[in-house]
Amino acid sequence: MASARVVYLVDDNDGFRESTAWLLETAGFEPRPYASGAAFLAAYDGERHGAHEECLVSDIRMPQMSGLQLQEELIRRGIRLPLVFVTAHGDVPLAVEAMRKGAANFLEKPFTDEALTHAIEAAIASRREHAPVRNEALGKLSPRERQVLDLVVASKPNKIIADILGISIKTVELHRANMMSKLGVRSLPELMKVALGHG
Template sequence: MTEARIYLIDDNDGFRDSTAWLLETAGFEVLAYPSGPAFLDAFAGERQGGGAQCIVCDIRMPLMSGLQLQEELRRRGIGLPLVFVTAHGDVPLAVEAMRKGASNFLEKPFNDETLIDALRTAIANARQHAGADAGDDRLSRLSPRERQVMDLVVASKPNKIIADVLGISVKTVELHRSNMMNKLGVRSLPELMKVALGHG
């Protein structure tokens, strides 16, 4: 039984092969593609199954950038969680991608556990939002903005990045973060993770 199906999209053959091997070793099923169009063609042909799925995609690629792929997925109504991997100079693009709904972004190079944790968190958050889990009614106490802040905190983003993604000040992030923790009755990040992922 695989943990989830990962669609890996990157034009770098070496990165794609090594990352596919890493994820398969961690228990994921991996389908790898060299470009956005190649993924879209295959995905349209196979139609997704009912299991957990997530996309890992580079931001800068020929033929179709990660942001263009994200836009096309939205246009087609494909709501899979999306984790971007990006070079350091692409962070502003990645922030823009998160504004448009991406689950997370990781700067290359990243360690193995960082990617695996990001995927598990993205999948768990997608399930939570879809109501697949009974969930925790404490989450219903959060305002939409507090929910956004919580998702980004759980994705391990610092306050500065959260502020950039949401277009608010760091001070405002701190205020939402404090309110959110109080409403959920948690005092630490590990406690927050448990509640956010439905284990609290």
């Protein structure tokens, strides 16, 4: 039997939480909604972590405990959970900071259903990639090329990748070209297939 794909959904907006939980359920995930980071932390059973594929989707701006504070608390507790932030337009610099600290992705509201499900799939697959079994082709990449690849898979444009890694857009373009050459791919869809283990 396939393991459940659990998505913990933390957002203080009741309407957003309910509609997103419904969307996730119809997409084949098992949503577990929480109105705050504190409620999620109180309910999260660290013992069961890793028993199934899981991902945390959290708003970045919330009262009491923000998404960034929740991320810091997870890091402090040693909980490695793929994390996708949802954010309003003005919060992009915060979201870039969150990705520097290890978040898998961030989506600006409003986003499409497909953007959310793709971000969750990619976050779960990326965590799978960091398991001991690794695609041979990916072993050819330098650590920096791996970072660029992870951000390309997270659908980030070159400018955002440059901001997150603290390098120039030209350097990002160079890493992307080298990476595609090493992996023997010519297009973004081919690159995604290799990166997500379907190549």
